[in-house]
Amino acid sequence: MSDMFDAKIALFHQDVQGKEAALKLLAEEFMKSGVAKETFYDGLIAREKNYATGLTLNNMCVAIPHTDPEHVNRTQVGFMSLKEPVEFIEMGTDDKKIPVTMMFMLALKEAHQQLDMLMKLMDVFQNDELMEKFRNVDNYEDYYRLIEEAGLNMEG
Amino acid sequence: MKRILLCCATGVATSTVVHKRVEEELKRRGYNGQFTITQCKVAEVPGQSPNYDLCVSTVAMDAKNCACPIVIATNLIINRGTEPIYNEIENKLFKEETAE
Numbered sequence: 001m002s003d004m005f006d007a008k009i010a011l012f013h014q015d016v017q018g019k020e021a022a023l024k025l026l027a028e029e030f031m032k033s034g035v036a037k038e039t040f041y042d043g044l045i046a047r048e049k050n051y052a053t054g055l056t057l058n059n060m061c062v063a064i065p066h067t068d069p070e071h072v073n074r075t076q077v078g079f080m081s082l083k084e085p086v087e088f089i090e091m092g093t094d095d096k097k098i099p100v101t102m103m104f105m106l107a108l109k110e111a112h113q114q115l116d117m118l119m120k121l122m123d124v125f126q127n128d129e130l131m132e133k134f135r136n137v138d139n140y141e142d143y144y145r146l147i148e149e150a151g152l153n154m155e156g
Numbered sequence: 157m158k159r160i161l162l163c164c165a166t167g168v169a170t171s172t173v174v175h176k177r178v179e180e181e182l183k184r185r186g187y188n189g190q191f192t193i194t195q196c197k198v199a200e201v202p203g204q205s206p207n208y209d210l211c212v213s214t215v216a217m218d219a220k221n222c223a224c225p226i227v228i229a230t231n232l233i234i235n236r237g238t239e240p241i242y243n244e245i246e247n248k249l250f251k252e253e254t255a256e
Contacts, residue, residue: 068168091233122173
């Protein structure tokens, strides 16, 4: 099956300290699997420093770390939930710190190709019930069931 | 024809989402066929902006790097508190005389 989740990059309830460690842990999964290039993590960090990716939702804060397509081999979405929140800067601000408990890391190859999935993902962010389930899920099978429930498992 | 420059940090992610939303809302408000939208990276804005009527950005941006009016549209990403942003875009694009 080929969708934007087929590399099975998902980590649950991780115990990490700080944004860099959190980004690194998940980015390494992208690099190990060949979804992203060796430069992916550095690209994420550089981007996060200049333009943060934290988003404040109704009941929680999430981040959607991503970087330039040149660091990416193919389009995929990875997920990580955190035991304790880490501080991200909110997107659209220079300095507003928000406590992020989940990351949806995006490896994006080009514009438009992934539009439908991104639009769906933003709808999911507005669905408090579904977000609560993502917060609680602790294994890949249940996680992928949520992806299907959310309608995110579309062709990459 | 009004020209909108839509930017985000990478030019492929949040600007793609906001592109779609702005396009649909402006059509809904009756401006179909009266505008074009081009996506770019925020780093390209200083060079590109002289050719545009409005820059819509999903990330914070310094106005002095942009030659046209700016609307910061981060909230459009997750579709929250969108009305004031759409109003600002409509006003700056179709209702205000461009002050030089």
